[in-house]
Amino acid sequence: MSIANKANRLTPYVFMAPAAIILTVALLYPICYMIYASFLDWSPSQRIGEADFVGLRNYANLLQDAAFRESFWVTIKFAAVVVTLEMIIGVGLALLLDRNIKGMSTLRTIFILPMMIAPIVVGLMWRYMYHPTVGIFNRTLKSWGFEGIPWLSDSNWSFVAVVMADVWQWTPFIFILSLAAMQSLPRSALEAAEIDGATEMQKIFFIKLPLMLPVLIVTLMLRLIDAFKVLEVIMVLTNGGPGLSTEIVALRIFRTAQEFQELGEAAAMSNTLLMVLMALTIGMFMYNKMQENRAVRMKAAASKGAV
Amino acid sequence: MPKIVLEGLVKRYGAFEVLHGIDLEMEADEFTVFVGPSGCGKSTTLRMIAGLESVTEGEIYIDGKPVSHLEPKARDLAMVFQDYALYPHMNVAKNMSFALRLQRRPKAEIDAKIADVAETLGLTQFLHRKPGELSGGQRQRVAMGRALTRDSGTFLFDEPLSNLDAKLRGQMRAELALMSQRVKKNMIYVTHDQIEAMTLADRIVVMNGGYIQQQGSPEELFKKPVNKFVAGFLGMPPMNFLDGEVAEKAGEIYVEGQDFSVKLSREKADAIRAHSGRKVTLGIRPSDLVYSPDAADEQSLLLNIVVSEYVGAQTVLLCECGGQKIDVELKSDIPIDRNRQLRFAINPEGVHLFDQDTEAAL
Ligand SMILES: Nc1ncnc2c1ncn2[C@@H]1O[C@H](COP(=O)(O)OP(=O)(O)OP(=O)(O)O)[C@@H](O)[C@H]1O
Ligand SMILES: [Mg+2]
Numbered sequence: 001m002s003i004a005n006k007a008n009r010l011t012p013y014v015f016m017a018p019a020a021i022i023l024t025v026a027l028l029y030p031i032c033y034m035i036y037a038s039f040l041d042w043s044p045s046q047r048i049g050e051a052d053f054v055g056l057r058n059y060a061n062l063l064q065d066a067a068f069r070e071s072f073w074v075t076i077k078f079a080a081v082v083v084t085l086e087m088i089i090g091v092g093l094a095l096l097l098d099r100n101i102k103g104m105s106t107l108r109t110i111f112i113l114p115m116m117i118a119p120i121v122v123g124l125m126w127r128y129m130y131h132p133t134v135g136i137f138n139r140t141l142k143s144w145g146f147e148g149i150p151w152l153s154d155s156n157w158s159f160v161a162v163v164m165a166d167v168w169q170w171t172p173f174i175f176i177l178s179l180a181a182m183q184s185l186p187r188s189a190l191e192a193a194e195i196d197g198a199t200e201m202q203k204i205f206f207i208k209l210p211l212m213l214p215v216l217i218v219t220l221m222l223r224l225i226d227a228f229k230v231l232e233v234i235m236v237l238t239n240g241g242p243g244l245s246t247e248i249v250a251l252r253i254f255r256t257a258q259e260f261q262e263l264g265e266a267a268a269m270s271n272t273l274l275m276v277l278m279a280l281t282i283g284m285f286m287y288n289k290m291q292e293n294r295a296v297r298m299k300a301a302a303s304k305g306a307v
Numbered sequence: 308m309p310k311i312v313l314e315g316l317v318k319r320y321g322a323f324e325v326l327h328g329i330d331l332e333m334e335a336d337e338f339t340v341f342v343g344p345s346g347c348g349k350s351t352t353l354r355m356i357a358g359l360e361s362v363t364e365g366e367i368y369i370d371g372k373p374v375s376h377l378e379p380k381a382r383d384l385a386m387v388f389q390d391y392a393l394y395p396h397m398n399v400a401k402n403m404s405f406a407l408r409l410q411r412r413p414k415a416e417i418d419a420k421i422a423d424v425a426e427t428l429g430l431t432q433f434l435h436r437k438p439g440e441l442s443g444g445q446r447q448r449v450a451m452g453r454a455l456t457r458d459s460g461t462f463l464f465d466e467p468l469s470n471l472d473a474k475l476r477g478q479m480r481a482e483l484a485l486m487s488q489r490v491k492k493n494m495i496y497v498t499h500d501q502i503e504a505m506t507l508a509d510r511i512v513v514m515n516g517g518y519i520q521q522q523g524s525p526e527e528l529f530k531k532p533v534n535k536f537v538a539g540f541l542g543m544p545p546m547n548f549l550d551g552e553v554a555e556k557a558g559e560i561y562v563e564g565q566d567f568s569v570k571l572s573r574e575k576a577d578a579i580r581a582h583s584g585r586k587v588t589l590g591i592r593p594s595d596l597v598y599s600p601d602a603a604d605e606q607s608l609l610l611n612i613v614v615s616e617y618v619g620a621q622t623v624l625l626c627e628c629g630g631q632k633i634d635v636e637l638k639s640d641i642p643i644d645r646n647r648q649l650r651f652a653i654n655p656e657g658v659h660l661f662d663q664d665t666e667a668a669l
Contacts, residue, residue: 188392191359192453196406197380206405210396295439 031274038267044257051264058268068269070244071252078159078248079227082166087220089167090174091212095204098182108179112172119169123236126165127152130237155245158238162246165233170226174219181215182208214291221284225277249273308460308491309370309383310335311356317364318351318517325351326517328365333510338487338494340504342540343514349497350389352514353463356495357386369461382461385454389465389497391446393438393453399425400434403452424452427482443470451479455486461493468503476500483507501543505529513537535666538590538659544623547596547633549589550663553582561605562589562660565629570605572655579660579669586663593623593636595657598643602652609650610635615643 038058042051062068093111097104114122129136130151138148151161185208193207209216231250234240240247240255247255249269257266316329326348333339341349354360356367358379366373374382385406394402400421401408407417425431428448438446447470454462468476484507487494498504504511505525512522513536521528521537532538538546551564560576560583562569569589571579579587599607610626610633617639624635624643635651643649660669 186392186395188388188390189394191379192386192388192392192394193405194359194379195357195384195386196453196457197409198405199380202409207394213396297440 034267034270034274037264038271040264040267042263043261044263045261054264058264059272061265062268062272067244067247068249068252071240071247071249072272074159074244074246075228075248075250078163078166078230078246079224081163082170082227083220083223085163085167086171086174086223087216090171091178091209091216093171093175094178094182095208098179108176112176114169115172117169119232120236122165122169123233126161126168126233127237130161152238153242155242158242158246162234162237165237166227166230169233170223174223177215177219178212181212185211217287218284221280221287225280228273228277228280308335308493310368311461311493311495312368312371313352313356313365314368315365316352316355316362316367318348318355318360319363324517326355329519331512331519331522333493333495336491336493338507338509339496339512340508340510341495341497341512341514342499342501342504343520344540345499347514348517349514350465353386353465353495353497356382356461357384357463358382383459384461384463385457385459386463387450387454387465387467389469391438391450393446393449395438398435398437399430399441399449399452402438402449403456405453406457420456424455427455428452428479444472444475447471448479459492461495464494464496464498466497466499469499480506501541504541511541513540515540531668532659533668535588535590535661535668538661538668542592544593544634544636546590546592546659548661549591549628549631549633551587551589553579553585553587555580555583562587564589565631567608567628568605569608569653569658571658571660575655575658575660582669587669588661588663588666590659590661591633591653592657593634595654596635596637596651597654598635598637598641598649599652600650602650606655607650607652608633609648611648612643 037048037051039053039055040048040051041054041057042048097107101107117125128134130138132138132148132150132153135151137151141148150157152158189211190203190207193203198206229250230248231254234246234248235251235254238246240251250273253266253269253273256262256269311333313329313331316326317324318326329352331339341352343349351360355362355375358374358377358381362375365375367375369382394405397405403421403424404417407420421434422431425434428451430445430448430452433441433445433449438449441449447467451464451467454464468479471479480503483494487507494507496503496507508525510522511525511528513520513528515536520540521533525541528537528541532541535548539548549564549567551562551567551569554561554563554568560571560580562571596608608628610624610628612624612626614625616623616625620639621636622639622641622643624637626633626635637643661667662669
């Protein structure tokens with residue numbers, strides 16, 4: 001009886017074991033490998049066993065490396081700017097389009113198309129649009145009688161150019177999530193606000209946005225994490241240039257490994273980026289946990305409360 | 308405050324017509340109660356007055372001004388929703404003060420008002436809780452409080468007490484009655500509760516299937532229902548209906564049916580004399596039957612007692628007469644044996660007659 005019982009309780013673990021083992025290996029192995037590699041002076045021509053162990057030297061080098069610091073700063077600037085713009089535009093669009101208009105569902109489908117295009121293709125597409133003479137932007141500007149803009153060859157404009165492409169591609173993500181959040185808002189609370197004399201604006205700021213906040217925060221976190229890792233579009237558009245003006249960390253890592261053949265250093269950079277992302281993820285996780293605890297507390301309080 | 312008039316109000320959802328032409332005049336400062344079975348269109352009517360539902364046809368006038376194109380906030384009204392509709396992210400105090408804060412009233416005034424209303428509703432200790440942390444009854448009181456802090460001319464209530472226990476409901480009912488006497492406001496109130504309707508209303512509006520069946524003072528509706536529906540809807544336990552036929556014998560008018568034959572009073576008889584032979588329904592309220600073993604056959608019913616339900620001072624007897632169900636209400640101290648035939652005299656004032664086909668009162 002007790003043996004059968006024990007076997008019964010173990011069965012689920014036995015079934016789960018293969019998946020768990022594969023997951024652990026597949027997840028942990030590359031990460032451990034990368035962490036280990038970041039302590040090595042390692043070039044691609046060596047096997048990993050032949051590389052010299054240099055301790056924290058790669059990390060120390062990073063701190064001194066002005067180019068890396070620059071690319072770190074560019075990444076943060078890029079992530080902050082695109083996510084802010086995308087949040088404002090995405091949520092704004094959702095607020096505008098949250099109504100029953102004919103053909104709304106078609107419109108929504110069109111809106112999310114950019115998200116479905118492969119980043120490389122987005123990069124190529126925008127590169128043609130930014131082309132100094134035949135690109136649509138400069139042709140239009142010139143036909144209106146303005147000067148053409150050096151989209152990709154000026155270090156200020158190139159940042160604007162990559163931001164625009166990213167905003168174009170990822171605003172729909174925020175739009176879709178906030179639209180879903182908005183449509184699950186309690187209709188009757190909005191009606192009550194109307195009766196209480198709230199204007200459309202007041203309804204948005206006092207009712208809709210506060211109620212959407214949990215979804216908005218998770219959306220923001222997801223976008224932020226993604227924005228820190230952006231690579232392809234920028235690689236195709238500017239390849240980090242001109243100068244270092246658009247060289248985000250992911251691109252820097254890629255070049256450190258490919259061009260400079262410094263695998264150890266590249267691993268150290270990756271780890272630094274990983275730590276930043278980890279901090280963001282943990283932040284998001286803690287926020288979720290907080291929400292859950294709150295919900296549990298509310299339920300407990302509600303069931304305790306008399307009449 | 309204002310006088311509210313509904314004129315030929317029609318509501319359609321697509322091709323589905325929910326309200327079929329509602330005509331109603333509510334005087335200034337009147338307490339109007341809508342009653343009717345579930346799904347008859349009470350909430351819809353209320354929401355149209357509030358401006359939350361569009362008007363398909365007809366018009367709503369507030370103080371003579373057509374308002375059906377106006378936003379809710381331009382109509383000067385407060386509302387208690389059937390599903391509370393509290394703001395989930397605001398605590399009780401913030402929920403109740405939302406409208407006042409939008410109006411930018413002074414903080415001291417708002418605080419005083421909230422404290423006052425919370426006190427009346429017994430919510431003082433919950434002011435800092437969010438709706439999710441309250442029970443159903445508490446939420447309902449917050450919804451009520453949110454309306455009461457406003458000083459609009461018209462209050463709309465959609466079953467505001469439905470989730471409270473009997474005691475609290477009684478308290479709140481008294482509170483409402485007091486308030487409606489004290490302040491000069493229009494109240495439009497939807498309920499399923501007979502007692503609420505009867506005790507609070509200046510005017511009761513009985514609805515069924517998207518039509519107004521009858522409107523008038525509680526007494527008018529109770530004593531002179533215009534049809535079988537209204538007669539059966541108001542009063543607890545409900546009115547008894549016995550199918551029979553009008554018969555004339557020796558100048559007197561009788562209603563005769565299986566196992567009974569009731570002689571009508573002179574005025575009732577005169578009203579119905581022309582209809583001899585017609586199929587009618589005899590309506591008698593349970594309280595209009597009096598236990599009286601020696602009553603004459605033609606002024607009484609001989610009933611088989613099936614079940615006796617003791618409800619405190621009153622006992623309700625579920626009886627049977629010629630295959631038709633009939634309830635009797637009597638004082639509990641009258642000794643009654645079950646499974647016996649007993650004779651009950653009919654209060655001659657309490658006889659109602661309805662046409663069997665049209666169900667209209669005769
Ligand atoms: N959005 C809608 N679309 C279609 N039909 C609706 C809609 N809202 C309400 N109805 C219908 O209108 C009728 C009246 O509804 P209403 O809510 O006014 O009933 P009620 O009298 O308030 O009932 P209850 O006492 O159960 O609250 C119902 O038959 C309902 O099914
Ligand atoms: Mg209703």
